[in-house]
Amino acid sequence: MNNNNLFVPILTGLLPFMLSTILQAKNTIDTEITQQLFLRRKHREGFSSTFFYANKEEFKGVDSVEPDPSGFCKQVAVLFKEWYRICEFPGANDTASAHFILQLHQNGLLKGDDVTDHFFRQLMELAIAHCLSTEVINLGSLQSQPPTMSFLAIDIYAKLVFSILKGSNELVLLSKIMAVTVRFIIKDAEEKNALFNPRPVFRLFINWLLDLGLLEPVTDGANLQILTVFANAFHALQPLKVPAFSFAWLELISHRSFMPKMLTGNGQKGWPYIQRLLVDLFQFMEPFLRHAELGEPVRVLYKGTLRVLLVLLHDFPEFLCDYHFTFCDVIPSSCIQMRNIILSACPRSMRLPDPSTPKLKIDLLQEINQSPSILSEVDAALKAKQIKTHVDEYLKTRQPSWSFLSELKYKLLLSPNEAASAGTRYNRPLINSLVLYVGMQAIHQLQERTPHTQTSANAVPVVALFSVDTALDIFKTLIVDLDSEGRYLFLNAIANQLRYPNTNTHYFSLLLLHLFEDSNLEVIQEQITRVLLERLFVERPHPWGILITFLELYRNPRYNFRNRSFITPEIEKLFESVVSRAGPKPVDES
Structure with missing residues (x-):
C-alpha cells in the first residue's frame, strides 16, 4: 500500500473549517485594509533600502531612499496588486512573472537582510488582512459549517514565494521567509488571543507544502533540508506556544506532503524531527489528559492524535518502535489506549506468533534473541540526576x-x-530510565556470560536470566520499598517494555512473572495484575508482550493466580473475556 494514501486530513468531519474551499474571487487588494496597515505602522522606525515603484503598466527602478514606514507599506501594496494582475492569467504571463521577480532582486528586496524581513512581513499582513476581510458568516446554515472566506490573496502570496524560491538560493531565503512567518503568527495570536483565526495561515502552509514538493530536488538530502525548515517552523509554533493554532498545527504536521516524506528515505534523518513534533503534541495534551479535563476541543484534538498514531502504526511501525521510550515518558499513565498503540508497533518484516497458540514456547522463538532498536537516549534522565555512575558501579561491583x-x-x-506541577511525587522519566537501563545492562552481562553457540541456537534459559543478581536486587528493592504510587509507576515502566518478540520483552516478561511469584504481599500481586489488565480492557490493539505475560500468569498453575483473594467472581469473568479475545485455550493434556 502506498504510504501516502493513509495520510488524509486526520480531522475530517471534526473540524469543518479545515475543509473550506477557495472562493474564485477576482477582487483586488482592499485599499481600506491597506490604509489601516499604514496607520498602524506610522510610528515604526524607518529603515533604508533600495526599492522600486510599480504602476499598472511596468516596473520602474528608483534610487535608494530612506522611506517612512507607511511609504514602504504603500510600495509593497502596489507591488502586491501588480503581482495579482500577473496571476490573473496563469501560463500566459511567464515572462512578466520572471521580470517581476528579477526586479525584486535588482532593487534589493530579496537580499536576506532586514529589508527582506519587512518586505515579506508586509506582504503577509496584506494577504491575511484581505483574507479576513472577506469572511462572511452564513446565516441560517448549520453551525458546524465555517464562515465563507476568500483565500485568493493567500494563494497569490504563496505563489509569489514559490516563484521567488524557484530561481534563488531557496534554502537560505526559505528559512528567512519562514522565520518572518513564525514571528508574525506568534505575535498575531498573542494580540488577538481568542479572536485569532488560523485558517489563512493554515492555507498558506498547505500551499507551500504542496508547491515546494514540486521543486524536484536533485537529491533526497535537498528535499529533507526543505522539509526540515518546515519542521523547525512547526516546532516553533507548537501548541504550548500558540494554543489557538493547535488544530491547524496537527493537520500540518500529519499532512501527506510532510510527515510521510520526513519518515521515508534519507537514512531516517527526518525521524528525529517528527519525534520532536509528536513530543510537542503530547506535552501540550498531558495536563488535560492527566486531570481528565476533556472538554470538547481537547477531546477532538485527542481523537485526531489517535488517528495520527494509528496511521504511523500502519505505515511506519518501525518509527514508533524505535522511539517508544521517549513517547512513553511524556504520555500520562492514564492514557492507556494511546500508549498501547505505540507499544503494539513491531517491525513490518516480523510476523507475530499467535499468543493463544497451544504449547507456544516463547524462549524458542528466533526473534526473542534479537535486541530491539531504540533511538532514544535511555540513560538521559539518569545522567541528568547524576545517579548513572552509582547504578553502573553497583551493577558491576555491588558496591x-x-x-x-x-x-x-x-x-x-x-x-x-516539581511534584505539584507534574501531578505525582515521583520522577516518572527517571523511573522509566532506571528500569530500562538496568534491564538492558543485565541482558548485556548475561549475553557476555553465555557461550555464543548457545545463544545462536536457543534462547537463554529462564533460570539464567536472573543470574545477574545485582539487577534483580534493584528491582526487588524498588517493588518492596516504594509506596503504592511509586510502585504503580515502576510496574508501568516494566510493562512498557512488553512489546514485540525481542530480548527486552523476554527479560521483562519473566521479571514481572518472577516478581509476582516471589512476592509474599498480595498488594504487590494485585498491583501487577492491575497494570496488565488495564492495558487489555481497552480497545485493540494490545501489545503482544502484554498478552503473552498475562496468559502465562493466568494459565500457569505455578502462579496460583485464580486462588488469590483479590480475584472475585466478577473479576474472574473479566479475565475470561480477555482470554477468550486472545484466542482458544490450550488443550488440557490430562
Whole structure:
C-alpha cells in the first residue's frame, strides 16, 4: 500500500473549517485594509533600502531612499496588486512573472537582510488582512459549517514565494521567509488571543507544502533540508506556544506532503524531527489528559492524535518502535489506549506468533534473541540526576550495597514544587530510565556470560536470566520499598517494555512473572495484575508482550493466580473475556 494514501486530513468531519474551499474571487487588494496597515505602522522606525515603484503598466527602478514606514507599506501594496494582475492569467504571463521577480532582486528586496524581513512581513499582513476581510458568516446554515472566506490573496502570496524560491538560493531565503512567518503568527495570536483565526495561515502552509514538493530536488538530502525548515517552523509554533493554532498545527504536521516524506528515505534523518513534533503534541495534551479535563476541543484534538498514531502504526511501525521510550515518558499513565498503540508497533518484516497458540514456547522463538532498536537516549534522565555512575558501579561491583539500595527510592522523588506541577511525587522519566537501563545492562552481562553457540541456537534459559543478581536486587528493592504510587509507576515502566518478540520483552516478561511469584504481599500481586489488565480492557490493539505475560500468569498453575483473594467472581469473568479475545485455550493434556 502506498504510504501516502493513509495520510488524509486526520480531522475530517471534526473540524469543518479545515475543509473550506477557495472562493474564485477576482477582487483586488482592499485599499481600506491597506490604509489601516499604514496607520498602524506610522510610528515604526524607518529603515533604508533600495526599492522600486510599480504602476499598472511596468516596473520602474528608483534610487535608494530612506522611506517612512507607511511609504514602504504603500510600495509593497502596489507591488502586491501588480503581482495579482500577473496571476490573473496563469501560463500566459511567464515572462512578466520572471521580470517581476528579477526586479525584486535588482532593487534589493530579496537580499536576506532586514529589508527582506519587512518586505515579506508586509506582504503577509496584506494577504491575511484581505483574507479576513472577506469572511462572511452564513446565516441560517448549520453551525458546524465555517464562515465563507476568500483565500485568493493567500494563494497569490504563496505563489509569489514559490516563484521567488524557484530561481534563488531557496534554502537560505526559505528559512528567512519562514522565520518572518513564525514571528508574525506568534505575535498575531498573542494580540488577538481568542479572536485569532488560523485558517489563512493554515492555507498558506498547505500551499507551500504542496508547491515546494514540486521543486524536484536533485537529491533526497535537498528535499529533507526543505522539509526540515518546515519542521523547525512547526516546532516553533507548537501548541504550548500558540494554543489557538493547535488544530491547524496537527493537520500540518500529519499532512501527506510532510510527515510521510520526513519518515521515508534519507537514512531516517527526518525521524528525529517528527519525534520532536509528536513530543510537542503530547506535552501540550498531558495536563488535560492527566486531570481528565476533556472538554470538547481537547477531546477532538485527542481523537485526531489517535488517528495520527494509528496511521504511523500502519505505515511506519518501525518509527514508533524505535522511539517508544521517549513517547512513553511524556504520555500520562492514564492514557492507556494511546500508549498501547505505540507499544503494539513491531517491525513490518516480523510476523507475530499467535499468543493463544497451544504449547507456544516463547524462549524458542528466533526473534526473542534479537535486541530491539531504540533511538532514544535511555540513560538521559539518569545522567541528568547524576545517579548513572552509582547504578553502573553497583551493577558491576555491588558496591556500595546498603547505602545505594536504601537511598534509591528517595532519589526517585521530585521536589515539592516539581511534584505539584507534574501531578505525582515521583520522577516518572527517571523511573522509566532506571528500569530500562538496568534491564538492558543485565541482558548485556548475561549475553557476555553465555557461550555464543548457545545463544545462536536457543534462547537463554529462564533460570539464567536472573543470574545477574545485582539487577534483580534493584528491582526487588524498588517493588518492596516504594509506596503504592511509586510502585504503580515502576510496574508501568516494566510493562512498557512488553512489546514485540525481542530480548527486552523476554527479560521483562519473566521479571514481572518472577516478581509476582516471589512476592509474599498480595498488594504487590494485585498491583501487577492491575497494570496488565488495564492495558487489555481497552480497545485493540494490545501489545503482544502484554498478552503473552498475562496468559502465562493466568494459565500457569505455578502462579496460583485464580486462588488469590483479590480475584472475585466478577473479576474472574473479566479475565475470561480477555482470554477468550486472545484466542482458544490450550488443550488440557490430562
